[in-house]
Amino acid sequence: MLLELARWQFAFTTVFHFIFVPLTIGLSGLVALMQTRWVRSGDDQYRRMTRFWGKLLLINFAIGIATGLVQEFQFGMAWSAYSRYVGDVFGAPLAMEGLAAFFLESTFLGIWIFGWDHLPKKLHLASIWLVFVGTNLSAYFILAANAWMQHPVGYRIDPETGNAALTSIWAVLSSGNAVFAYLHTIPAAVLTAAGLMAGISIWHLGRRAGHETAFFRRSLSWGLKGMLVASLLTIVVGHFFGQYMTEKQPMKMAAAEALYTTEKSAPLSLMTIAPLEKKPDRPSFELKIPGLTSFLATNSFNGTVEGIDDLQAQDVRRFAPYERAQGRDPAEAEYYPIVGVTYWTFRLMMGLGFWMLGVAVVGLLLMRRAPGRIERLATRTWFRRLALGTLAAGFLGHAAGWMFTEVGRQPWVVTGLLKTQDAVSKIGVSTIAISLGVFIVLYVAIGAIEFRLFTTLARKGPEGGDRPPAASGNGDAPTPERDELDDHDHDEDHEHPHVPLLVY
Numbered sequence: 001m002l003l004e005l006a007r008w009q010f011a012f013t014t015v016f017h018f019i020f021v022p023l024t025i026g027l028s029g030l031v032a033l034m035q036t037r038w039v040r041s042g043d044d045q046y047r048r049m050t051r052f053w054g055k056l057l058l059i060n061f062a063i064g065i066a067t068g069l070v071q072e073f074q075f076g077m078a079w080s081a082y083s084r085y086v087g088d089v090f091g092a093p094l095a096m097e098g099l100a101a102f103f104l105e106s107t108f109l110g111i112w113i114f115g116w117d118h119l120p121k122k123l124h125l126a127s128i129w130l131v132f133v134g135t136n137l138s139a140y141f142i143l144a145a146n147a148w149m150q151h152p153v154g155y156r157i158d159p160e161t162g163n164a165a166l167t168s169i170w171a172v173l174s175s176g177n178a179v180f181a182y183l184h185t186i187p188a189a190v191l192t193a194a195g196l197m198a199g200i201s202i203w204h205l206g207r208r209a210g211h212e213t214a215f216f217r218r219s220l221s222w223g224l225k226g227m228l229v230a231s232l233l234t235i236v237v238g239h240f241f242g243q244y245m246t247e248k249q250p251m252k253m254a255a256a257e258a259l260y261t262t263e264k265s266a267p268l269s270l271m272t273i274a275p276l277e278k279k280p281d282r283p284s285f286e287l288k289i290p291g292l293t294s295f296l297a298t299n300s301f302n303g304t305v306e307g308i309d310d311l312q313a314q315d316v317r318r319f320a321p322y323e324r325a326q327g328r329d330p331a332e333a334e335y336y337p338i339v340g341v342t343y344w345t346f347r348l349m350m351g352l353g354f355w356m357l358g359v360a361v362v363g364l365l366l367m368r369r370a371p372g373r374i375e376r377l378a379t380r381t382w383f384r385r386l387a388l389g390t391l392a393a394g395f396l397g398h399a400a401g402w403m404f405t406e407v408g409r410q411p412w413v414v415t416g417l418l419k420t421q422d423a424v425s426k427i428g429v430s431t432i433a434i435s436l437g438v439f440i441v442l443y444v445a446i447g448a449i450e451f452r453l454f455t456t457l458a459r460k461g462p463e464g465g466d467r468p469p470a471a472s473g474n475g476d477a478p479t480p481e482r483d484e485l486d487d488h489d490h491d492e493d494h495e496h497p498h499v500p501l502l503v504y
Helices: 002-017 021-041 044-077 080-114 121-150 169-173 176-205 213-248 250-256 292-298 308-318 320-325 339-369 373-378 381-407 429-460
Strands: 155-157 164-166 268-273 285-289 412-414
Touching: 002 044, 002 381, 002 429, 021 044, 021 121, 021 176, 021 213, 021 381, 044 080, 044 213, 044 429, 080 121, 080 164, 080 169, 080 412, 121 169, 121 176, 121 412, 176 213, 176 339, 176 381, 213 250, 213 292, 213 339, 250 308, 250 339, 268 292, 308 320, 339 381
Parallel strands: none
Antiparallel strands: 155 164, 268 285
16 A cells, blocks of 8 residues: 555656656757747747747746656655665755756746846846756756666666665666657757647637737748657657667667567557456457568567566566565566556557647648638637647657656566566555645646636737737738637637646
């Protein structure tokens, strides 16, 4: 019970916090690019875009800080055994993130906020780029720490304490897992921010008044182009990351395909339905493409991919000394994750990435070949709902990706070194239960405040713009005919951008 409550507590606070992280990373880069275009071109529309999307960045950044502080304390409170065992290694990248990257982005974000009317344009522009650099450094250090948990390198086991000791911080920071995780996560963060930008722009373009059509048409173009580039990068890097994990974490990737036996020409599972068990004996339904998993994993349709059962047998022999040291029977140990969760989160992550790529391609083709059609389609209920899905898709994709990453590593908290069940603090169940309840109440309250502020500013639109066009349709885009409108769907008092609360 203690272990399960501790895991739920960390899962809830971490996933809630990660709602804000990718949006901060992605928006900081997009806002920096907008301001660069304004400084270089002098086009006031880019200044207004920088101010509008920058305000949303500031709200998100502030709430992200509030929710992220809890993570540091949980290591000592609920996972003290883990902290003692890996503190020498895990603490180094966390300290670098807190003392260097976090202060860099916070300091220059303050300069950017208050420097609009007091700094030269280029110096003020440099401040937002340094914010972007800081967010990326923060992300890299955190991802490097997590990558060490996935595939530990640059350490030794101290013979006196039995704990992990750091031998090379460079090995930790430059591991293949850290590099791939960063190159996969950052484009996905830009994809999330670009999807949010596209969704909010579609909502405004579909309003009956047609307010700020030129502004949101340009923002939509930026959002769709960002989605196109970022989704392609995320998918390509994800492919090579998958090959790397097949080598370093074969059990995770075997569970991702629900592949039980080692096979040559292993098929790619499009859909597998099985009983709700940690490791079902046999599936109820399967739909597969022959040889494709082998090709994706080994670049050969005849390549060999190891299965769950064979990997389990290998791990039982390999980690028998560990189990005996903990007073457990090695024959009863399970070294595979919950197969169903690993399998479906992997597919949800990939599916949302491909879906956002499709939305970007269709949207850009419409804007290029049929100018004005986007505005007309934006008034249609079906199109608006489809496009507004980009608001949530990036966040859901990130949540699914992290669930796959962390659940797929189980039963290890540090692969091959420390099991999750051996990392939890020896404290009362009531302590964890009460703290979990407090966190849920506080986070829901914080989330409600952030949602209210974010949606209010998003609905209001940019400052200092044009007024809504008259009924005659003299604005930047033609006014749709009244009989094409659904008054309920376009009533400003009832509709607003929606960013859902993620569930781990």
